[in-house]
Amino acid sequence: MDVTVRDARAEDIDAVTAFADSTWDGWDYVPDAWDDWLDEGVTLVADADGRPVGTVHGVTRDDEAWLEGLRVDEDYRREGIASALVDGVVERTADRGVSVVRCMAFDGNEAGVSFLESVGFGRTATVRHGRGFGFPYGSALEPANFDESLEVVRGTEAFEAVDGLYATSDWRMWSVPDSVNGYEGEVLGFVEDGEVRGIALCDGTRINETGEERRTELVLGFVWSEPRYVSQFALDIRGEAREREIHDAVVFVPDDQTVDAFDQAGYDFDRHDHIYEKVIQ
Structure with missing residues (x-):
């Protein structure tokens, strides 16, 4: 499958909302935050089969970055899309002088924790x-x-x-x-x-x-x-x-x-x- 990671655009919102809203039983903060994301930090979209199927946002402060809002269409999971999106944020923020990237994972999110560990993240605090x-x-x-x-x-x-x-x-x-x-x-x-x-x-x-x-x-x-x-x-x-x-x-x-x-x-x-x-x- 051919996957392209690129900068997000305002017109991606409908496609992003379609797969983001399925993440938390019909509601997700990502669509509400979309405009702010486009104005702050790095917002990436992964395209596959001619449409957006994943997104992530990263924001920086001094030499640190915060990763949030990683979402992948459930029909395209386990295809390396999440890894490509995270790698994209890491590369973009590294170019801005960032030396550490952090994110949050909640109790019970075993799949999320397993993924983070697979791409080189380790737990630093609870x-x-x-x-x-x-x-x-x-x-x-x-x-x-x-x-x-x-x-x-x-x-x-x-x-x-x-x-x-x-x-x-x-x-x-x-x-x-x-x-x-x-x-x-x-x-x-x-x-x-x-x-x-x-x-x-x-x-x-x-x-x-x-x-x-x-x-x-x-x-x-x-x-x-x-x-x-x-x-x-x-x-x-x-x-x-x-x-x-x-x-x-x-x-x-x-x-x-x-x-x-x-x-x-x-x-x-x-x-x-x-x-x-x-x-x-």
């Missing part, structure tokens, strides 16, 4: 994301200095467990910058007895639409706290969302005892999010 509705408790969180906060969290078990990564509101994960000059979000600190006991990197808000429900979310892409203060910190994060008139707080935390503390503080956790990466030589 995170859990939890959602807690804004709680009218109040918040003692306050703005914190990024560089000083980084000194506190770097070397902690939490920072090492997530491989120094943090999540953004668009569900991508990047290395925590070495200085505030490379960070565009907020840093929130929890202070008790005159000492910083908890730190959260906040990437702002996002809109979560499920059916007819539309909720705002405050996204905290890395959360660390001293063990004895985790529960209080978790409640304050919910209170922070409420004070900002945001429906929910979404936290990304290591897959450790922190999950239990946030769960007891009213957060709902679902799947494990596994982060895979491929280092480009």
Whole structure:
């Protein structure tokens, strides 16, 4: 079978929607993101038999790339199309100076994990994301200095467990910058007895639409706290969302005892999010 990988075009949307919507029982975010994808990063399409049968998107930040939205028409799977698309993103981003490409795979996606390993990706971290509705408790969180906060969290078990990564509101994960000059979000600190006991990197808000429900979310892409203060910190994060008139707080935390503390503080956790990466030589 003759397969051609090329840059995506606006007119590919109908064909992409046709095979993407079959991925998650009739709905997929890819068609909604198509226009944004064409304006940002690298979006590729694989053609076979005269029509698009696969797509993928890659976006870069400094020397890192994030791979997302890999979709292949079910009639053309196991034909090397997914590999060709991923190779295309790796090659294009390498030309832009990227040294590592990452992506996310969820629990139960055994086929996806097997594929990633077959093309040279290895698991580097596992995170859990939890959602807690804004709680009218109040918040003692306050703005914190990024560089000083980084000194506190770097070397902690939490920072090492997530491989120094943090999540953004668009569900991508990047290395925590070495200085505030490379960070565009907020840093929130929890202070008790005159000492910083908890730190959260906040990437702002996002809109979560499920059916007819539309909720705002405050996204905290890395959360660390001293063990004895985790529960209080978790409640304050919910209170922070409420004070900002945001429906929910979404936290990304290591897959450790922190999950239990946030769960007891009213957060709902679902799947494990596994982060895979491929280092480009």
